[in-house]
Amino acid sequence: MPHNILVVGELDGGTPSSTTLELLNGAQGLAGGGSVSVSLLGTGASAAAAQAAGASKAFVSDDANYDTFRGEQWLPAVQAAVEQSGADLVLMGQTTVGRELGPRLAFRLNTAVAMDCVAVTDNGGTIEATRPAYGGNAQATYTFATTPAVATVRAKSFDPATGGGAAETVELPAAGESRVNVTGKEVTESAGLAITEAPIVVGGGRGLGAPEAFEDLKNLAAAIGTDKAAVGASRAAVDLGWFPPSEQIGLTGKVVTPDLYIAVAISGASQHMAGCSGSKMIVAVNRDKDANIFAFSKYGIVGDWKQVVPALIEEFKKG
Amino acid sequence: MHIVVCAKQIPDPETPPAAFKIDAATNKVVPAQGIAPVLSQFDGIAAEAALRIKEAGGDGKVTVISMGGESAQAAIKQVLAMGADEGVLLNDPAFEDGDSHTTAKVLAAAIKELGDVDAVFCGRQAADWDMGQVGLLIAENLGWPVTIIAKGVALEGNALKVERVLADGFEKTEVNLPAVVTVSNEFGEPRYPKLPQIMAAAKKTVTKKTAADLGLDPSEVGKAGARLQLQKLFIPEKGAQVEFIEGETPQEQAANLVAKLKADKAI
Ligand SMILES: Cc1cc2nc3c(=O)[nH]c(=O)nc-3n(C[C@H](O)[C@H](O)[C@H](O)COP(=O)(O)OP(=O)(O)OC[C@H]3O[C@@H](n4cnc5c(N)ncnc54)[C@H](O)[C@@H]3O)c2cc1C
Numbered sequence: 203m204p205h206n207i208l209v210v211g212e213l214d215g216g217t218p219s220s221t222t223l224e225l226l227n228g229a230q231g232l233a234g235g236g237s238v239s240v241s242l243l244g245t246g247a248s249a250a251a252a253q254a255a256g257a258s259k260a261f262v263s264d265d266a267n268y269d270t271f272r273g274e275q276w277l278p279a280v281q282a283a284v285e286q287s288g289a290d291l292v293l294m295g296q297t298t299v300g301r302e303l304g305p306r307l308a309f310r311l312n313t314a315v316a317m318d319c320v321a322v323t324d325n326g327g328t329i330e331a332t333r334p335a336y337g338g339n340a341q342a343t344y345t346f347a348t349t350p351a352v353a354t355v356r357a358k359s360f361d362p363a364t365g366g367g368a369a370e371t372v373e374l375p376a377a378g379e380s381r382v383n384v385t386g387k388e389v390t391e392s393a394g395l396a397i398t399e400a401p402i403v404v405g406g407g408r409g410l411g412a413p414e415a416f417e418d419l420k421n422l423a424a425a426i427g428t429d430k431a432a433v434g435a436s437r438a439a440v441d442l443g444w445f446p447p448s449e450q451i452g453l454t455g456k457v458v459t460p461d462l463y464i465a466v467a468i469s470g471a472s473q474h475m476a477g478c479s480g481s482k483m484i485v486a487v488n489r490d491k492d493a494n495i496f497a498f499s500k501y502g503i504v505g506d507w508k509q510v511v512p513a514l515i516e517e518f519k520k521g
Numbered sequence: 522m523h524i525v526v527c528a529k530q531i532p533d534p535e536t537p538p539a540a541f542k543i544d545a546a547t548n549k550v551v552p553a554q555g556i557a558p559v560l561s562q563f564d565g566i567a568a569e570a571a572l573r574i575k576e577a578g579g580d581g582k583v584t585v586i587s588m589g590g591e592s593a594q595a596a597i598k599q600v601l602a603m604g605a606d607e608g609v610l611l612n613d614p615a616f617e618d619g620d621s622h623t624t625a626k627v628l629a630a631a632i633k634e635l636g637d638v639d640a641v642f643c644g645r646q647a648a649d650w651d652m653g654q655v656g657l658l659i660a661e662n663l664g665w666p667v668t669i670i671a672k673g674v675a676l677e678g679n680a681l682k683v684e685r686v687l688a689d690g691f692e693k694t695e696v697n698l699p700a701v702v703t704v705s706n707e708f709g710e711p712r713y714p715k716l717p718q719i720m721a722a723a724k725k726t727v728t729k730k731t732a733a734d735l736g737l738d739p740s741e742v743g744k745a746g747a748r749l750q751l752q753k754l755f756i757p758e759k760g761a762q763v764e765f766i767e768g769e770t771p772q773e774q775a776a777n778l779v780a781k782l783k784a785d786k787a788i
Contacts, residue, residue, distance in 0.1 A: 502767055
């Protein structure tokens with residue numbers, strides 16, 4: 203059955219974000235002859251429409267007041283785009299934008315949203331959304347009793363769309379008022395490759411025993427290649443103050459989907475796995491052979507990280 | 522200053538994965554033997570944030586509201602023991618098996634009924650379904666502004682100063698009362714009530730309310746009112762069959778692992 207789909211796009215330095223392109227590709231797969239539209243808000247939106255691969259129509263406003271996300275400013279614009287596009291399915295990223303916009307937009311459209319989906323599919327014409335629940339222990343598949351169906355989707359759930367962008371653009375109104383004022387922002391500087399982008403991620407847990415151990419993990423990442431590997435941490439390690447919260451992997455941290463995830467002294471709690479189980483391959487170092495992390499791992503080394511990590515560094519340095 | 526804290530009782534999220542079971546016939550989690558349900562962790566943190574504001578102001582009131590079965594009294598009592606003043610249990614078979622939309626509708630109706638509420642604090646998400654919607658939907662129901670995933674909340678005059686967590690740091694925001702805030706674990710640990718406080722909590726009032734008390738029709742709450750329909754709840758495949766790397770020494774193990782990763786073209 204054809205679906206008209208609106209992707210709520212986000213701009214990253216004036217171009218559609220990687221998540222936006224992924225959603226556009228997902229939307230193309232689901233449209234089945236229906237239309238794919240995108241909304242883009244903020245500086246450079248009209249120009250970015252041409253890069254929104256897979257969308258036939260773009261709803262845009264170049265108003266710079268949209269650059270900093272404020273839910274109350276985005277809501278009327280996105281709602282107008284949904285209504286004008288005739289969408290029966292609205293997709294957005296599980297991002298700062300989607301987390302707030304998803305539920306509020308659904309409320310205003312008298313419908314529902316499924317949050318943090320890892321799959322959105324068409325089952326004989328019915329949209330189904332699947333998402334992790336119970337800290338990642340379970341997954342739940344939902345249908346919608348109302349239209350449009352709204353879903354926020356986890357990064358990397360689809361491959362990015364390629365090809366030409368939207369041929370037609372429709373102007374959305376400029377931003378209105380917001381009752382929430384943004385008065386400042388503090389950015390955590392993270393040196394090197396972001397854990398969400400790195401092809402190899404080394405994760406450290408409470409079993410490391412001390413904050414200094416993260417230096418060893420950084421050395422391991424450097425031995426693998428500074429252009430390839432980045433270091434993250436479990437929440438237990440972050441809560442102990444050993445590593446910055448911005449580098450936490452898991453349900454309440456970042457979701458990473460590298461080609462290779464190397465978990466060091468991490469037990470593999472469901473809430474941690476919720477942030478890394480999409481990795482192509484997991485390798486674990488843990489002194490407990492019954493640790494849950496091994497149930498997700500292709501390879502495991504049972505041993506003390508204090509001995510295994512230096513040995514791995516030496517081995518990787520050999521190239 | 523009257524702050525409402527919304528609190529949910531959930532199966533302990535730290536239940537060992539081996540003890541986590543689903544009944545496929547009902548699409549429900551089977552309560553793990555001997556593991557008591559707990560107050561959703563983020564709700565305890567929201568309570569902590571509310572109590573700190575009450576204490577900093579010297580006066581004020583914190584009311585804890587929970588929608589749930591009779592056992593949710595335990596979650597309410599825990600927040601009362603932390604220092605909240607009153608509790609409300611929203612308890613009606615009609616409320617069961619709803620979605621975020623119906624839950625928020627019931628909570629918002631109860632908040633409206635209290636009348637004099639200045640702020641609502643919720644956890645960033647319930648640590649069972651992990652949806653992260655109810656705080657936002659309460660705000661929409663009440664027509665109040667909302668700011669989510671807070672790591673810091675302070676009251677200044679008639680405004681809340683909220684630091685909210687972003688992917689790459691945090692943002693400072695300001696919002697006039699009345700408002701809704703959802704609180705994240707970055708805020709810090711909730712206080713741990715001691716025995717005298719637990720005893721005192723036993724004496725605090727918990728009012729019970731049904732759908733009829735809140736002027737809600739059974740058709741608009743619970744399963745009947747839900748817009749999101751759960752088709753299937755299942756335990757996903759873990760996928761991997763671990764191969765433990767052999768070796769007499771860590772050096773040998775490291776060499777063997779790296780060789781395998783190379784053979785797999787994983788590095
Ligand atoms: C609502 C909620 C949300 C959560 N969100 C997250 C989240 O986003 N991310 C997250 O990570 N967690 C999260 N958690 C916490 C999660 O449940 C676990 O508590 C946490 O992941 C445990 O971290 P860990 O594996 O580092 O520590 P532990 O569970 O303590 O594991 C340490 C491991 O190190 C091993 N070890 C110890 N010493 C050594 C040694 N010398 N050499 C080798 N191995 C050693 C041990 O065998 C053990 O397996 C959340 C929990 C809740 C309730």
